[in-house]
Amino acid sequence: MPESPAPLRIAVLGAGTVGSQVIRLLHDQHDDFAARSGVAISVEKVLVRDPGAPRDVPIDPALLTTDPVEAIDGMDIVIELIGGIEPARSHVLRALEQGISVITGNKALLAAHGPELYNAAAASGADLYYEAAVAGAIPVVYGLRESLAGDRITRIMGVVNGTTNFILDAMSAQGLSYEEALARAQELGYAEADPSADVDGLDAAAKCSILASLAFHSRVGLDDVAVEGIASITAxxxxxxxxxxxxxxxxxxAERRIGEDGAEGVAMRVHPALLPLDHPLASVDGAFNAILVEGEAAGRLMFYGQGAGGAPTASAVLSDLVAAAHHRAYGGHAPRESVYARLPILDPGIARTRYQIRLQVEDRLGVLSDVAGIFARHGVSIHSVHQRDDKEPGACVIVATTHLAREADLRAVTRALGQSPAVREVASAIRVEGE
Known part of the structure; x- marks a missing residue:
């Protein structure tokens, strides 16, 4: 029998909600992880800001350090769970440039600096794993990078931010206003004191860019995603x-589309949307996430599970650790960045969608004709119209749902309606998906 490889030295950067659970699980299931990866795994250092800070999970004080050099240099694998761009970027690059494999759950870092990190990993032969960066415990990164590597992905659509999903669910189930639902999410710890990254759609956009890069074999960044948050959604x-x-x-x-020049490209967007209640994503509640992936051969696949939380996200981190540890001990490496397709990023205005537009209009003869004329002049066809009396005297409410049309044309319709003398107010314009 060959000799067992020497135990691997592991550093964990960050001992917050996820990091502390990673450390706990590695301690509690030490023998299982050794059996799964084929090599013993030893946590040698834990990088923290304040060694004396209270923690949910007890950590041996001898492991704690505030010195990134002490935490990184000489390790076999580094697990980065600090979050944000700096100092996480510098720490990850320091490890990769030394040939130390890295596991990260940092979607913001990958969305902003992914190519730099991929290049550093490839140059040194280190692994770069990031299953935990998208949708917590859901193995969608592995699914796209490996299980579906033989298929041609055409579209990805998902609920990938638990905070906004919790807020919208609370508004729907409890009749809360947006402000009340956000306050409730903050009380329960689902939303940060500054919730802008979630409610403005930036967190979802970072995840969207990572998924699109994997699915379409092209480099995609956060700035390539058209983003609209949920702050304008009302009761x-x-x-x-x-x-x-x-x-x-x-x-x-994120989807493949044919651009105006006839060439294929990638279009990406994050926004609130209306879904029919029988749609698979409509029942995703609370902090859960779900992603629908459409492939030419596999058809439609759905990935569903807990998209946040310490233990669920730690599960994704540790699945990467098992693979990285096995490669470190016995050879092999993680899949490298695949950008052979080099698809261009398309103007989001060419995306085809539907709008439901709610208007407060003058209650007089000919108004509906005036409104319909605005849609027609912009090449947008109306699928259905619902009209009812408004609480304000001399006004009524029109709810118009369009057929599929270009995003740019639908925006133009909304602007024109807002300028029409027949329209008192464009109360809302929300996209309709899944019908």
Whole structure:
């Protein structure tokens, strides 16, 4: 029998919600992880800001350090769970440039500096794993990078941010306003004191860019994703959605499309959207995530599970650790960045979608004709119209749902409606998906 390889030296950068759970699970299931990876794994250092800070999981004080050099140099694998861009970027590059494999859950870092990190890993022969960067415990990164490597992915659509999903669910189920639902999410720890990265859609956009890069074998960055958050969603929007047997979700969508020059490219967007209640993503509640992947050969696949939280995200980190440890001990490496397709990033205005537009209009003869004329002049066809009395005297409400049209044309319709003398207010314009 060959000799067992020497134990691997592991450093964990960050001992917060996820990092502490990674350390706990590695301690509690030490023998299992050794058996799965074929080599013993030893946590040697844990990089923290304050060694004396209280922690949910006890950590041996001898492991704690505030010195990144002490934490990184000489390790076999570094697990980065600090978050943000700096100092995480510098720490990850320091490890990769020394040939130390890295596991990260940092979607913001990957979205902003992915190519730099991939190049550093390839140059030194180190692994770079990031299953935990998208959708917590859900193995969608592995699915796209390996399980579906033999298929041609055409579209990805998902609920990938648990905070916004919790807020929209609370508005729907409890009748809360956006402000009330956000406050509730903050009380329960689902939303940060500054929730802008979540509610403005930036967190979902970072995840969207990572998924698109994997699916379409092209380099995609955060700035390539058109982003709209949920702050404009009102209780009235939620009630209107329920009236039409729909629900509102913040969706991340990435798809192959033919550009105006006839060449194929990638279009990406994050925005609130109306979904019919029988759509697979409509029932994703609370902090759960779900991603629909459409492939030419595999058809439609759905990945569903807990998209956040210490233990679920630690599960994804540790799955990467098992693979990275085995490679370190016995040879082999993680899949490298695949950008052979080099698809261009398309103008989001060419995406085809549908809008549901709610208007407050003058209650007089000919108004509906005036409104319909605006749609027609911009080449947008109306699928259905619902009209009802408004609480304000001399006004009524029109809810118009369009057929599929170019995003740019739909925006133009919305602007023109806002300038029409027949329209008192464009109360909302929300995209409709999944119908």
């Amino acid at each position: 009235e929007d939620i009630a209107e959605a329920a009236f039409f047997n729909r629900t509102i979700k913040l969706l991340a969508i």
